[in-house]
Amino acid sequence: MRQDVTRACEEGGRVTEPKLVVDAVSCTFDATPVLAEVDLTLEQGEFVSIVGPSGCGKSTLFNIVSGLVRPTSGRVSLDGRDVTGRTGQVGYMLQKDLLVPWRTVIGNIVLGAALTRGATRADRHEAARLATRYGLGEFLDHYPHALSGGMRQRVALMRTLALKADVLLLDEPFGALDSQTRLDMQLWLLSVCEDLNATILFVTHDVDEAIFLSDRVAVMTGRPGSIAADIPIELPRPRGIDTLTTPEFTELKRRALSLLHRPAFERSAP
Amino acid sequence: MRRRGRALPWIERVGLAVAAIALIFGAWNVAIVAFDLQPFVLPTPQSSIKAVAENWSALAPLTWQTVKETAVGFVLGALIGFVLAVVMSLFRPVQRLVYPALITSQAVPIVAIAAPLVILFGFGMLPKLIIVAWIVFFPVVVNVLDGLAHIDPDLIRLAKVMNASRSREFVQIRLPATLSPLFSGLKIGATYAVTGAVIGEWTASSQQGLGTYLLSANSSLDVASVFGVTLLLTVIGVLSFLLVMAVESTATPWDHRATARRRSRPADRLP
Numbered sequence: 043m044r045q046d047v048t049r050a051c052e053e054g055g056r057v058t059e060p061k062l063v064v065d066a067v068s069c070t071f072d073a074t075p076v077l078a079e080v081d082l083t084l085e086q087g088e089f090v091s092i093v094g095p096s097g098c099g100k101s102t103l104f105n106i107v108s109g110l111v112r113p114t115s116g117r118v119s120l121d122g123r124d125v126t127g128r129t130g131q132v133g134y135m136l137q138k139d140l141l142v143p144w145r146t147v148i149g150n151i152v153l154g155a156a157l158t159r160g161a162t163r164a165d166r167h168e169a170a171r172l173a174t175r176y177g178l179g180e181f182l183d184h185y186p187h188a189l190s191g192g193m194r195q196r197v198a199l200m201r202t203l204a205l206k207a208d209v210l211l212l213d214e215p216f217g218a219l220d221s222q223t224r225l226d227m228q229l230w231l232l233s234v235c236e237d238l239n240a241t242i243l244f245v246t247h248d249v250d251e252a253i254f255l256s257d258r259v260a261v262m263t264g265r266p267g268s269i270a271a272d273i274p275i276e277l278p279r280p281r282g283i284d285t286l287t288t289p290e291f292t293e294l295k296r297r298a299l300s301l302l303h304r305p306a307f308e309r310s311a312p
Numbered sequence: 313m314r315r316r317g318r319a320l321p322w323i324e325r326v327g328l329a330v331a332a333i334a335l336i337f338g339a340w341n342v343a344i345v346a347f348d349l350q351p352f353v354l355p356t357p358q359s360s361i362k363a364v365a366e367n368w369s370a371l372a373p374l375t376w377q378t379v380k381e382t383a384v385g386f387v388l389g390a391l392i393g394f395v396l397a398v399v400m401s402l403f404r405p406v407q408r409l410v411y412p413a414l415i416t417s418q419a420v421p422i423v424a425i426a427a428p429l430v431i432l433f434g435f436g437m438l439p440k441l442i443i444v445a446w447i448v449f450f451p452v453v454v455n456v457l458d459g460l461a462h463i464d465p466d467l468i469r470l471a472k473v474m475n476a477s478r479s480r481e482f483v484q485i486r487l488p489a490t491l492s493p494l495f496s497g498l499k500i501g502a503t504y505a506v507t508g509a510v511i512g513e514w515t516a517s518s519q520q521g522l523g524t525y526l527l528s529a530n531s532s533l534d535v536a537s538v539f540g541v542t543l544l545l546t547v548i549g550v551l552s553f554l555l556v557m558a559v560e561s562t563a564t565p566w567d568h569r570a571t572a573r574r575r576s577r578p579a580d581r582l583p
Contacts, residue, residue, distance in 0.1 A: 108473045130475025140467050144488045144564070146572045156484055157476035188570035205474065 059122045061086045061241045062107070062132075062209050067116030068266075069102055075266035076102045079116065082260060082269065084209070084241050091244040091252035092260045092269075093298065099267025100245045104213050107243065108134045120209060130158075133207035137217040139198040141186035147173060147197050148182050154205040165204070172200050176234060192223040196230070203238070213245045225283075228254055232281055249298045253291060254281060261301045271301045355536040357543070364540035371525065371541070378521040379548060381437060381509040385444025386552070389505075390498055392445060393452030397490070400453075401460040418450050422508065426515040436519070440512030447508040448501035452494065459493030460486060492567065495560040502552040506545055 064082040068075070077099045084090050094100050105111040107118055109129035117126045125131045141150045151169035152161040170182055178196055186194055195215055202210055216224045228251060235242065235255075246252050252259045253275055261271045275294060277285055285291055320328075337357045344354055351359065364371060396414075400407040422443060429439035463486060471481045513523025522541050529537040561568060 110469055110472060129473050132473070134470065134473040136466060136470070138464070138466055140464065140470050142467070142485065142488070144491070144566045149572075153484075154474045157471055157474050157480050160480075183571040185566040185570060185572065187566065 058086070060084060061088070061121065062243070063119045064103070064107060065117050065119065067103070067106055067113040067118065069099070069106060069111065070114045077106075077113070078266040078268040080267065080269055082243075084243060086208075086241055087239045088258065089235060089242045089244065089256045090258045090260060091246060091256040092262050093246055093249055093252045093302065094262030094267070095264055095302070096247060098262045098264030100262060101213060103262075103267065104134075104211055104243075104245060108132055108211055131207065131209075133202040133205045133210040135198050135202045135210070135212045135215050137214040139186070139191075139194040141194055141197055141201075143186055146183050146185055147178055147189070150186065150197055151200045151204050153201055169200070169204055172203060173197075176200065176230070190223075191219050192227055195219065195227060199231070199234070203234075203240075209241045209243065211243050211245075214247070215244075216251070217246070217248075224248075224251070229282070231255060232279075236280060249295055249302065250286065253277070253294050253298065254286060259294075259298060261298055263302075270304075271298075273298060273301075352533060352535050355539055357539075359536045360539035360543055362540075363534070363536035364544055367537065371522070371544075374520050374522050374525050375544065375548075377519055378506070378509050378513070378523060378545075381440040381512065381521065382444060382505045382548065382552065384437070385441040385508060386448050386501060386505045388441055389445030389448030389501060390452050390494075393449035393497065394456055394490075394494060396449070397453045397456035397460065400457060401486075407457075414450065414453060417446070422447065423511055426511055429512075430516045434518075435516050439515070440509055440517075440521075443512040444505050444508035447504045448498075451500040452497035455493035455497035456490045459490045463489050491564050495556065495564065498556045499553055499560075502556045503549045505552060506549040510545060 060083045062082075062084040064080055066079045066081060067077060068079050069077040080099075080103060082090070092100050092103070102111065106113045106126075109118075109125060109127055109131060112127040117124055119125060120131055142153060145153065148166055148169050149156075149161075151173060152165045155161040155165045173179060173182055176196060178193065178200065181189060181193065181197075186197065189197065199212075199215065202212075216227045219227060232255060244252070244255060249259075256275050259273045259275055260269045261273065262268065263270045273294065277288070277290055277294075340354075340357050343349070344356060355363075396410070400410055425446075426439070426443060429442055433439045433442070467485060468481070471485055476484075509521065510523035510526065513521045514527060517524050522545055526538060526541050526545075529541065565572065
């Protein structure tokens, strides 16, 4: 459906600007190349996952897109604007929820506002609305320590959404959860995404998760990191638990896994 | 970071405290009988308390004096310690310069510096306050500095991605993170502070406090009063500790409560 929107715009004669462009970005730390040239383009409203083994440079790529790290070469642009090395342009969420223990659920959701201009009543109101809508209504005044891991990650995602950034970077947000909770969270994220037309770059090492959630899966291989393949995921939306057991899903998973593990076989060959 | 055992109901906690005190006083009495100790060697706790109670009208102003020195010195030491820790964390060169001096300051025997302090600052309040503050500031500096150093770097990175201003990041993230360690330091300081005040009074004092009274009771072999006043000083120390704990529990509600107290903001409730 999202691709259709893009296509329609293109057919209208005006080529739409991609939302996020990672253009020939490379990164070297202390003479060790971490990222070889990486190119990645996200259209407005697209959900793209990056899968790859640990240490393949996923997190470095993330830090570059978020502006925390300057790439050695290449550039990052958002709506055509060069944002290389500039923070505050995208939403950002990690495996660690990083909730502030002395702030309540509401207080944590408005953290972005509190850190930049001061949280207003309207911010808190909006936070309460978001939280209530996505299943945190009973916990508005709870401190993070009183919440389960899954709930804490929901709060962390709400905090990211409250930044009102067009592009969200989610770095293994469900990586620390048990598989049951993780599946719940994936379903929940799918429902959140259906409501919002956010552009999401999602990092995971879980191939199932990547395919289940995304419009496209970029398979990354490591040392130095580069994108080995870009697999379009044309599974119909809305997706549910049944999606996970369709032959299409299995076929996509087979492709992704073979791409992920091919380099290892090649390396071990004489 | 959090210590949350199942909280005992307050009545049980008070009961346990009373039982502990009864145990100590019981053992004290048993020791007197068992070793056949004379009252001028070891008076019973009852007679020690009686000695204080009978003399209370004279002791009350002295107690007030010592409590005043303890409290003012404590607040002074806590403030100096806290500010020092924050400045040290903000400016690394200051930290490298000052930290060795801090450790050295604690190696100086407090009893020994009491006399030079009197020579420098006279017989008034000031030398006592300095001694109390001297004792209190150290655990505060060490704990607050630790708290500031152990803030999750990912949290700071998150603040950066959110484009936090340096001042807001400091007020919203770093400062609240110092609270729990600050109170750990204050609890240590609270029990030691009374000792500082007594040592300060021992050296020389124009104003009578419990410390000076202790000296005169000692020289006049009024053993019951010596023990009674010691007990009184202990009570002051314990109460200071409890006071700090009470302040801690209101200042850091997130450590022991699941939810914040509602500050009647109906606007937040609306879906």
